[in-house]
Amino acid sequence: MARVVVDVMLKPEILDPQGQAVANALPRLGVTEVASVRIGKRIELEFTGEPDLEKAREIADKLLANTVIESFDVRVEK
Amino acid sequence: MARVVVDVMLKPEILDPQGQAVANALPRLGVTEVASVRIGKRIELEFTGEPDLEKAREIADKLLANTVIESFDVRVEK
Amino acid sequence: MTADTVDLAEKTPDEEQPYAALGLQPDEYDRIREILGRRPTQSELAMYSIMWSEHCSYKSSKVHLKQFTEKVAKNNKMLAGIGENAGVVALNDKIAVTFKVESHNHPSFVEPYQGAATGVGGIVRDILAMGARPIAVMDQLRFGAVDHPDTPRLVHGIVQGVGGYGNCLGLPNIGGETVFDPCYQGNPLVNALSIGVLPISRLQNKTASGVGNAVILMGAKTGRDGIGGVSVLASATFEEGSEDSRPAVQVGDPFTEKLLIESCLEIYDAGLVVGIQDLGGAGLTCALSETSAAGGLGMRAYLERVPLREASMEPHEILASESQERMLLIVAPENVDAVLAICDKWGVLGTNIGEITEGGRLVISWNDQVVVDCPPGSLADDGPVYARPLREPADLILLQADRAETLPRPTDLRAELLTLVGSPNLCDKSWITEQYDRYVLGNTVLAQPEDAGVIRIDEESNLGVALATDGNGRYTRLNPYEGAKLALAEAYRNVSVTGATPIAVSDCLNFGSPEDPAVMWQFAEAVRGLADGCLEMGIPVTGGNVSFYNQTGTVAINPTPVVAVLGVLDDVTKRTPMGFAEAGDTIVLLGE
Amino acid sequence: MKIGVVTFPGSLDDGDARRAAGLAGAEAVQLWHADADLKGVDAVVLPGGFSYGDYLRCGAIARFSPVMEKIIDAANGGLPVLGICNGFQVLCEAHLLPGALLRNSHLHFRNRDQKLKVENTSTAWTSGYTEGQEIVIPVKNGEGCYQADEHTLDALEAEGRVVMRYLDGNPNGSQRDIAGIRNEAGNVVGLMPHPEHATEALTGPFGGGVDGLVMFTSVLASLGVKA
Numbered sequence: 001m002a003r004v005v006v007d008v009m010l011k012p013e014i015l016d017p018q019g020q021a022v023a024n025a026l027p028r029l030g031v032t033e034v035a036s037v038r039i040g041k042r043i044e045l046e047f048t049g050e051p052d053l054e055k056a057r058e059i060a061d062k063l064l065a066n067t068v069i070e071s072f073d074v075r076v077e078k
Numbered sequence: 079m080a081r082v083v084v085d086v087m088l089k090p091e092i093l094d095p096q097g098q099a100v101a102n103a104l105p106r107l108g109v110t111e112v113a114s115v116r117i118g119k120r121i122e123l124e125f126t127g128e129p130d131l132e133k134a135r136e137i138a139d140k141l142l143a144n145t146v147i148e149s150f151d152v153r154v155e156k
Numbered sequence: 157m158t159a160d161t162v163d164l165a166e167k168t169p170d171e172e173q174p175y176a177a178l179g180l181q182p183d184e185y186d187r188i189r190e191i192l193g194r195r196p197t198q199s200e201l202a203m204y205s206i207m208w209s210e211h212c213s214y215k216s217s218k219v220h221l222k223q224f225t226e227k228v229a230k231n232n233k234m235l236a237g238i239g240e241n242a243g244v245v246a247l248n249d250k251i252a253v254t255f256k257v258e259s260h261n262h263p264s265f266v267e268p269y270q271g272a273a274t275g276v277g278g279i280v281r282d283i284l285a286m287g288a289r290p291i292a293v294m295d296q297l298r299f300g301a302v303d304h305p306d307t308p309r310l311v312h313g314i315v316q317g318v319g320g321y322g323n324c325l326g327l328p329n330i331g332g333e334t335v336f337d338p339c340y341q342g343n344p345l346v347n348a349l350s351i352g353v354l355p356i357s358r359l360q361n362k363t364a365s366g367v368g369n370a371v372i373l374m375g376a377k378t379g380r381d382g383i384g385g386v387s388v389l390a391s392a393t394f395e396e397g398s399e400d401s402r403p404a405v406q407v408g409d410p411f412t413e414k415l416l417i418e419s420c421l422e423i424y425d426a427g428l429v430v431g432i433q434d435l436g437g438a439g440l441t442c443a444l445s446e447t448s449a450a451g452g453l454g455m456r457a458y459l460e461r462v463p464l465r466e467a468s469m470e471p472h473e474i475l476a477s478e479s480q481e482r483m484l485l486i487v488a489p490e491n492v493d494a495v496l497a498i499c500d501k502w503g504v505l506g507t508n509i510g511e512i513t514e515g516g517r518l519v520i521s522w523n524d525q526v527v528v529d530c531p532p533g534s535l536a537d538d539g540p541v542y543a544r545p546l547r548e549p550a551d552l553i554l555l556q557a558d559r560a561e562t563l564p565r566p567t568d569l570r571a572e573l574l575t576l577v578g579s580p581n582l583c584d585k586s587w588i589t590e591q592y593d594r595y596v597l598g599n600t601v602l603a604q605p606e607d608a609g610v611i612r613i614d615e616e617s618n619l620g621v622a623l624a625t626d627g628n629g630r631y632t633r634l635n636p637y638e639g640a641k642l643a644l645a646e647a648y649r650n651v652s653v654t655g656a657t658p659i660a661v662s663d664c665l666n667f668g669s670p671e672d673p674a675v676m677w678q679f680a681e682a683v684r685g686l687a688d689g690c691l692e693m694g695i696p697v698t699g700g701n702v703s704f705y706n707q708t709g710t711v712a713i714n715p716t717p718v719v720a721v722l723g724v725l726d727d728v729t730k731r732t733p734m735g736f737a738e739a740g741d742t743i744v745l746l747g748e
Numbered sequence: 749m750k751i752g753v754v755t756f757p758g759s760l761d762d763g764d765a766r767r768a769a770g771l772a773g774a775e776a777v778q779l780w781h782a783d784a785d786l787k788g789v790d791a792v793v794l795p796g797g798f799s800y801g802d803y804l805r806c807g808a809i810a811r812f813s814p815v816m817e818k819i820i821d822a823a824n825g826g827l828p829v830l831g832i833c834n835g836f837q838v839l840c841e842a843h844l845l846p847g848a849l850l851r852n853s854h855l856h857f858r859n860r861d862q863k864l865k866v867e868n869t870s871t872a873w874t875s876g877y878t879e880g881q882e883i884v885i886p887v888k889n890g891e892g893c894y895q896a897d898e899h900t901l902d903a904l905e906a907e908g909r910v911v912m913r914y915l916d917g918n919p920n921g922s923q924r925d926i927a928g929i930r931n932e933a934g935n936v937v938g939l940m941p942h943p944e945h946a947t948e949a950l951t952g953p954f955g956g957g958v959d960g961l962v963m964f965t966s967v968l969a970s971l972g973v974k975a
């Protein structure tokens with residue numbers, strides 16, 4: 001089966017409290033070399049036939065991402 | 079700055095109610111060619127200096143993934 | 157794929173079987189062979205090991221729990237009692253309530269969020285199985301020291317799990333307990349209570365009656381969740397480095413459970429079901445054997461029809477799976493289509509997986525291979541029963557001798573008070589309760605910070621119920637008999653002060669290993685205390701749960717019986733909230 | 749007057765919304781997500797809950813249900829629509845209201861009695877309040893943090909489309925303390941707090957407040973005016 005991966009991330013100008021919470025926790029784990037953290041979604045779509053990037057983009061635009069606040073990226077995973 | 083991406087997905091044997099809900103919704107949007115959907119997290123770590131894969135793996139293992147139910151994958155994004 | 161079939165078992169009597177690894181004793185294994193007249197198949201061995209585990213068979217507690225039915229005067233308000241999924245008490249000649257408290261301690265240590273979430277999900281299905289609409293939940297939590305490095309993981313995960321599941325299910329959380337004590341460090345307690353209401357005419361049972369009736373599996377697909385979880389998770393303790401043997405964790409899907417509730421209620425109201433059983437920790441194994449044992453008939457089930465999440469699952473895995481959000485229904489053939497139509501309306505999977513047969517055998521096949529053929533009663537009812545040795549803990553005399561009177565008297569009362577107010581056990585709990593929905597369903601009359609939760613049950617008459625739970629491990633450690641009575645008395649008082657009349661009790665008995673005579677003594681004493689207390693108060697124990705093996709290494713937790721008392725208010729508008737109402741009111745101290 | 753309350757799979761406060769409609773004097777009508785039929789109702793409430801489990805994003809899947817297609821058309825035609833909590837999220841996903849509701853800034857679900865200031869009374873649902881009135885209504889959500897770009901926020905403020913604002917502490921980190929907004933016409937309102945939980949003294953916020961009932965009596969009054 002063919003897998004298309006849709007990465008959905010909050011747009012840069014939107015506050016990401018979850019990412020921030022992780023970033024704030026890192027120094028407590030002794031990690032000081034990470035400047036920022038953003039958390040988004042990774043969505044794997046298994047197509048029954050050929051992976052259809054166009055279709056995936058359409059699904060992402062309509063359902064998987066809310067383009068008011070999120071941007072997305074679509075790719076076939078080998 | 080150098081970005082390391084950590085993909086965190088539920089282990090295959092673990093129930094993914096989110097992915098299932100999306101998969102069930104797709105036919106209503108007229109999409110019939112997607113057999114299954116899995117939803118996980120995509121986490122972007124911006125390193126101040128060189129991207130440190132080892133460090134990222136350590137952070138993922140300790141903090142970003144719950145290894146009881148999730149597995150993760152770490153890579154540098156160019 | 158081929159499986160270990162009954163035929164094969166007959167032909168290969170000398171095959172070595174890993175019964176010990178499954179938690180069965182040599183004599184228990186011998187009894188299984190005797191019952192079957194041959195060696196068990198792999199699937200049968202899995203089923204016996206699950207059903208005869210402490211968790212399912214109550215083999216160490218049975219002899220003591222008998223007191224709950226023997227000591228209490230017959231109560232004609234009790235419509236279902238111990239042995240059913242949950243006790244049911246009539247409030248009047250039309251309406252009844254059902255409630256129960258249950259533990260999910262070990263899974264919550266492994267995966268706090270999912271462990272606690274599925275704990276809530278499990279108890280709610282017990283309530284649903286009685287024919288009731290679940291109307292509220294409560295949670296009783298015990299954690300280790302508040303400043304221990306592992307405590308945040310457990311507290312936040314567990315509280316979010318309780319909230320995540322209950323909130324998404326739309327059940328108000330009307331109270332609970334939060335206690336920090338180092339004795340729970342490696343073994344937190346997560347007890348959850350649910351209450352439901354039903355018209356008496358809708359009361360359900362788990363009896364698989366009526367030869368030819370269909371067996372319908374409803375709800376989530378079956379996956380490799382918690383395979384062996386009952387025997388491994390619930391009857392063994394955690395050791396360092398046991399990660400590898402951890403079975404896959406159950407993940408809860410409250411959305412599916414919500415649909416399961418709505419579809420089951422619609423099926424009940426349409427009168428379409430003969431018997432029903434929830435799938436809990438022991439999955440299909442328990443549901444198939446308990447329903448068929450209760451009916452006294454036989455059952456034929458076809459495992460290849462069970463919808464699977466992973467096609468590669470083997471028959472014993474399908475039988476042992478602890479996948480959540482499933483129910484088993486017994487339905488007359490002419491009603492099957494109507495049941496499946498209701499499932500479809502709510503988007504819930506419904507699958508006909510078998511039928512009731514004559515002959516008193518539970519026969520389970522998988523792709524035409526018979527993998528189980530046994531008398532269901534031998535699984536459900538005839539498990540081993542132990543009268544384990546009891547011995548008063550050796551240190552008890554010393555503990556009791558160390559009396560409060562010998563402590564130095566405080567000189568600075570202000571500092572004492574501040575210490576008390578600041579202690580994690582006495583401080584404000586709203587940081588927890590604000591994570592729970594108390595308003596949903598619109599019938600919550602009292603909840604946090606009140607002594608008991610009060611729920612309106614009937615909008616016309618304002619009939620309602622009050623619920624409180626209490627337990628004190630430290631008291632119970634010092635004197636288990638009195639400790640259990642104290643827990644009962646406290647919950648009883650908390651219910652009474654709202655203006656309700658207490659009518660029934662449920663309990664969750666959290667103890668260490670029953671194989672330790674000192675723990676077993678604590679258990680026996682606590683049960684005796686609770687039974688005597690209930691007799692004195694004149695209210696029955698309608699059901700509950702025993703959780704053994706709560707310990708880290710060989711050190712048991714403080715014995716912690718959690719007691720829930722249910723009360724009835726004929727008119728909830730007359731409830732008494734805590735706190736002073738008006739200036740000028742007289743303050744009276746009652747009691748000694 | 750008939751107030752329709754939609755039941756999506758996973759709706760939780762639908763019964764409460766119907767009860768509130770009844771207490772206000774309306775006939776409550778249950779609308780099923782899979783029916784493309786509004787049964788002739790005069791107003792619609794999208795209730796709180798976790799429609800479709802709130803998986804993916806709150807309200808994202810509900811937005812595509814058959815009943816929503818009808819509601820979107822009717823709302824554009826002036827039908828009064830109130831989205832409460834999850835309903836607010838659905839309205840944003842359906843683009844009947846601008847912006848989006850994100851995870852609470854403190855990352856926790858929060859349930860408390862919330863003080864609010866009524867900012868705008870020129871909507872079908874708030875006409876019974878007085879401008880500036882302070883009310884108490886329960887809030888309970890995990891994803892109630894209202895977000896929109898600065899331009900949209902400025903426009904909402906300028907056009908008086910912020911309907912309610914949090915007072916004495918913002919429970920979820922929403923921008924400009926926004927608790928609820930309306931569309932340009934004022935027939936569509938989205939609100940994070942739950943007015944349906946403040947309609948009976950017995951079960952309402954501490955102290956017995958019934959401030960939420962006004963939202964339901966308001967819509968009846970505004971319908972009466974029109975009729």
Ligand SMILES: Nc1ncnc2c1ncn2[C@@H]1O[C@H](COP(=O)(O)OP(=O)(O)O)[C@@H](O)[C@H]1O
Binds near residue numbers: 294583
């Ligand atoms: N885990 C919990 N879940 C729900 N409610 C809780 C929980 N812990 C405490 N509460 C509630 O918080 C309030 C105060 O609890 P507590 O301090 O234990 O009171 P008390 O000492 O009077 O029993 C009570 O209403 C109780 O029901």
